[in-house]
Amino acid sequence: MKVRNSAAAQAAEMRAKARRGVWQRVLAALGVRTGRVRRADAVAARWEHGAAGEEATARLVAALGSQGWVIRHDLRMPGSRANLDHLLISPCGMAVVVLDSKNWHRGRTTTLVGNRVRCGTDDRHGQVEAVASYARRVSRTLNLPGVVVWPLLVIHGSPIAGGRLEARAPEWDGVVHVLGPARLVPTLAAAPKAHDPARAAAVVARVDRVLLPYVPGPRRVR
Template identity: 85%
Template sequence: MTARNSAAVQAAQLRADARRGVWQRLLAALGVRTGRVRRADAVAARWEHGAAGEAETARLVAALASQGWHIRHDLRMPGSRANLDHLLVSPCGTAVVVGDTKHWHRGRTTAMVVGRVHCGEDDRQDQVDAVARYAARVTRALNLPGVVVWPLLIVHGSPIAGGRLEARAPDWDGVVHVLGPARLLPTLAAAPKVHDPARAAAVAARVDRVLTPYIPGPRRVRWP
């Protein structure tokens, strides 16, 4: 089954909105890109960049389905307008992985600087804090004693210093693993090896009841 990818939908909508109207369509047919279209295309390109990373993460974790993992993508965040990129239930039914995919600059290394995650000189700790908040919201929404929620920040493009980072975030009792695609499956393989298909299926059913598919609403760009 193809993974949902709302980032790609947002990019397509931005491009379409910028070309809405008879005049814009005529100019587009003539190969003319107005300032409005150029700005929309620039924003859409960033969405598409992120969508490519999400699609690659989805492709990688698809291999886990045959090992008893339950895999979901693009779910609505409880109590928020944001979305969850990826959610996985372990084969033992005792762990839920909340994954957020980012695509950062390939020429800059992601590393810890004074306890904060940076990509090159750019402070990206806010992304760590965000996925920790997502994990906390999922924990509350599922309300499943004995099930541990595990936040992962999956970074495409930028190399990770040491291969993987263990970051801390406010109000989260534990670490947020920051890793690249090469370390994703080995890290998930560290989950408990015991399989409990009935328990895993019950947790997945709970996920499906409380975390519905994310449907992006209309997105309009305010043009100057």
């Protein structure tokens, strides 16, 4: 499944921009990579790595569409330059899932140490706090009483200790679930089975009205 992916587009734009100009094209034809091109390629590679995780998540959650879930990808965060990787509306119209995809080191296990999420020895709790802040902003923007917003982090590559973690973030009154891809769809599919098409449609209409597709702004490559 191929979805619109601003991270991949950003990476392609970085590579292309670094190679613009007659001199850059001449050097490229000679197989020479300037410092500018090398720096752009390094940053673009990180974006492409993240984009691969987002596309893998999109393929996984597509299966939920047949169960009544409505799925949106790559939305603009109101009042921010950030984007929402994925947003899902439950069939009952009572839950919105803010889902962030990460692609971490395959050779390092993701654990919860001292109430902080780590990938190997690297502290990655900032990603937990980020998705919690996204969920908080989405909740305020939607402003739909009775609709619960769930923050969820899915990690590709790095194995999750125990298959899933329950983390906490400041100013978020609840759990941020950190899951591996194998646990993602079963966890969401286990949500309340009741379907309320009218209520769900109203939530979808609100989402589509206030959370628009993300359009990345230009970035300078130095």
